[in-house]
Amino acid sequence: MTEVLIQRLDPELPLPSYAHPGDAGADLVASHDVTLKPGERQLVGTGIAIALQDGYAAFVHPRSGLAAKHGVSIVNAPGTVDAGYRGEIKVCLVNHDPHAEVTLRRGDRIAQLVVQRVEKARFVEVTTLPGSARGTGGHGSTGGFGDVTR
Numbered sequence: 649m650t651e652v653l654i655q656r657l658d659p660e661l662p663l664p665s666y667a668h669p670g671d672a673g674a675d676l677v678a679s680h681d682v683t684l685k686p687g688e689r690q691l692v693g694t695g696i697a698i699a700l701q702d703g704y705a706a707f708v709h710p711r712s713g714l715a716a717k718h719g720v721s722i723v724n725a726p727g728t729v730d731a732g733y734r735g736e737i738k739v740c741l742v743n744h745d746p747h748a749e750v751t752l753r754r755g756d757r758i759a760q761l762v763v764q765r766v767e768k769a770r771f772v773e774v775t776t777l778p779g780s781a782r783g784t785g786g787h788g789s790t791g792g793f794g795d796v797t798r
């Protein structure tokens with residue numbers, strides 16, 4: 649288990665917490681009320697700043713309940729929090745619902761933070777890449793979407 653130093657920027661807001669012992673994501677809350685019109689996005693504070701250990705990053709993921717019930721997601725999902733970042737963690741929420749406005753209140757759980765170990769890559773330039781079974785096929789090269797026709 650990695651230790652993450654955390655600073656409460658708003659003493660009245662809770663620290664991130666895992667809802668269940670096996671959960672990967674710790675819930676983050678909104679630092680203020682926010683109302684999103686259909687299609688609108690807003691950057692929302694969470695009231696916390698963290699210091700991750702070197703070799704770690706934290707990823708800001710959407711909550712599936714907000715997505716399924718209200719169409720609310722995160723524009724840049726998952727957002728990347730670098731180990732060296734000391735500012736407030738913020739969430740760029742978006743309302744994908746075509747009709748309904750949605751209001752989230754200060755203290756509501758709006759996203760979840762997944763802390764992960766990450767590798768640094770050394771980029772080695774070559775003129776030809778080694779062959780592979782997939783080759784250059786991508787972006788739907790393995791087939792379509794079953795019976796769906798357009």
Ligand SMILES: O=c1ccn([C@H]2C[C@H](O)[C@@H](COP(=O)(O)OP(=O)(O)OP(=O)(O)O)O2)c(=O)[nH]1
Nearest residue numbers: 708724726727728729730733736737738739740
């Ligand atoms: O959902 C997010 C994504 C990022 N960040 C913070 C932490 C991260 O370390 C920093 C920069 O994020 P990123 O590198 O994704 O943004 P950028 O547009 O490349 O900005 P910068 O030029 O500051 O790197 O912003 C958040 O608070 N929430």
Ligand SMILES: [Mg+2]
Nearest residue numbers: 728729730733
């Ligand atoms: Mg960046």
